[in-house]
Amino acid sequence: MKTFLATFLVVIVGSLVLWVSTDEGRAFTAEEARRLEIRETPRSVPDWRLQNQDAETFRIQDWHGHFIVVDFIYTSCPDVCLILSGNLKTLQKDFSTEEKSDKLRFLSISFDPEKDTPQRLKEYLHHFSADLRYWMAARPINPSQKEAILDFFKVIVIPDEYGGYTHSAGYHIINPDGKLVAIFGIEQTDELHTYLNQVLEEKENVSKS
């Protein structure tokens, strides 16, 4: 009897622990967990000062009132970042009508500030023929700030075997109130597109009324 009681307890408590630690069976990997967490509890983005491709200081606050899509890159990246930013370029084209492009901003943050000088950031943007009015590349100004930014977005960067990096690849959406509200994976570009369409339209309606 005691055994059945104990087993029953272990199984119930254990299942509960598993249930809770996978967010009710919805997130099994750290990447899924971070996306889910942001969706459910958006967080205000601190007002960091970054250095952009023109070596000017840039504050996230400067883009208050716009939707910002953030991706994390390093300019010597041979693979994932090219796809990430390549998709941004497509997005920029898709949303290039005057009224929409003004509401939407792109920010590519480098996590390799030692190598990614403003000059290289500029080249990176040119590579994607970015419209520089709405798309900026920037780097953190010191290592501790870099850590703070990566921690905030829960982006994990690890060195790979070719002297580059492997990193969480996604699109981080900051809303006009300066809150991180959604994260899309690199494979979710269609969902990202639909999402942006929807929120931009809603915003338009709000500003009209």
Add this chain to the structure above:
Amino acid sequence: MSTTEVSSKIEYSDSENRNALIAVKSHLIAGLLVFLLMMLAGLAMRAAQGTWLEIGADLFYQIMTVHGAGVVGAAMITSTGVQWYFLRQYVRLSNGVFWTNFFIFLTGVVLILGSIFVGKYGGAWTFLFPLPAISMGAWSAGAAAAFQLGLLIIGVGFLILYLDFGRAILARYGSLARALGLTQLFGKEPVNYKHPAAVVASTMVLIVNFMGIAAGAVVLVMGLVNLFYPEFKPDALLMKNLIYFFGHVVINATIYASVIAVYELLPRYTGRPWKTNKPFYAAWFAIVFMVMGVYPHHLLMDFPMPTWALITAQVLSFGSGLPVLVVTGYGALMIVYRSGITWSTSAKLLFLSMFGWAAGVIPAILDAMVTVNRTFHNTLWVPGHFHFYLLLGLLPMLIGFAYFLAGEGDRKERPKAVDSLGFYAYLIGAFMTSMVFLASGANSIPRRWAVHLPEWIGFAQAGTIAASLVVLGMLLFITRALISLPGANNPR
């Protein structure tokens, strides 16, 4: 361990024996009833192809799925009943484990039926990746998952049962090699003519089914992962290999489990013992590997398969039926020849099974020829091949055993007219069903088509008539079994 000890039988208490008999009867009745239902399902499909019955394509594929899964399940549970009944006389088996498997099996059946008729799953019992995940709206991922989960649960049940077999066999014989008679075959021990055939056959079945279930445990879960994580795309050919290894081994093993009834019952009817000998051991040893290696003869049309695998499959197919068949068929003839056997229904059925098994090899071997297969394999030739084996080889063994258990032999009665009608209706129907399938295959009529072209309809109608004869025969058999089985004492 002396030789006399090896051949002695296990003693159980009376209550254990009573309980065991109830368990075996439950397996038989449940299994035969499922067989009957599945024959009705088959009849419905043939009638639909013959335009005598209106069935929507989605329902047709649900019926096809349940027909496949149901027959394999019924074959497994019934043949296991036969096998267990005889094996427990030589090694100490647990009633509890036997019942456990039965109830786990029923749980799995409920899940599978639910997935098909509630969840509308119609992706065939072979759940070939990636079909269960791409139903185009016909069924949900949950339905496909319930189906695979049902199979997984059934696998666990049988695993438990085989572990009990393994435990009991090892407790008595020390190693599987010795139980298979290998020590005698290779001269480490003197040949013991009384080494039970049931133990040899059960050891072979235990080994191959254990491997099959292990493969199934992996491949079913990979399929489940794919259902919920479509990004995970396993290699489709590897999945197919594992699925066919699992499915083919499991269905093949049922006939090797049931043939124990022939070994055990023919000696009773003829009064001559079935002596095991070196060719017998050699045949069963070879079949362990052949049953596991032969499945690629269902993959001959998959051109990315390595050539060596296909050639091996062809060679093994040529050989696989033969060893046990020759030993068993020849043994059966020798034991019956001039023995003055009473041709009870049971004896007739068991003897028929030898013919069905022997003749069933021919279409199988034809199909397994790579060149023939390229044109035959997706035709009704293949259903012809396995219906021949199952209707004329496996089922006669099972029904023959049911007649034996119902006490036919004890009463020394001659077959009644009803039995004879049943026997001949079944025999003719089963033979026709298989031949119509084979003829359809030879005329390039594809398998798994819900709707048939006008020029094929004649075949389907002939198949329908044949199938109704099978159903009639089976109905008579089942009625007899249901009437006399429950109250029958354990045959002496």
Add this chain to the structure above:
Amino acid sequence: MYPKAKQAWLLLAALVILALPPMQRFLEQSMVMHMLVQIPALAIIGWMIGKILPENWKNNIAPWNRWGITGIALAIIIMTYWMLPRVQDAAISEWPVELTKFITVPIMGMALGISWPQLNPIAQGVLKLEFWATFMRLGWLYLDLPDRLCANYLLSDQRVFGQLLLLAGSIWAVAWTLRITFGIKIINN
């Protein structure tokens, strides 16, 4: 009593060595070391601690753990928990999770060590096959998944880990087959 006490100290020392930050970093820098060295080492330490627990402790546990089923249930739950990729990631970046690992994995080993011998041989057989199948399933999964499961490890690392799992599973299967076919023992009875 003396050798037992000595053994206990050795095991504790082993646990502390594994917990030293440089050792942790070394063992956690690759998936293979993390999953196939660090975690098994912790489990084995737990198993051995279980062996040298004082008799009266064991006697107190026994009525709650007849046939070993409570312990096995506990072990399976802990095992499943540490198979979640996000938990592995969290163990690297958050120290409370890491601490949980250093406590629960040895407990898992201990529970297994105490309960496994008491478990019904048939249940042992089913679990063994299930463990083996898990090796093969995960190995296959790690080889074929297009994406990384752990944000802290490289894709190539994941592939190597998958290959090692498949290799280990295959060796296990062959050893098992040989022993059952020609040996005396099947499921420790």
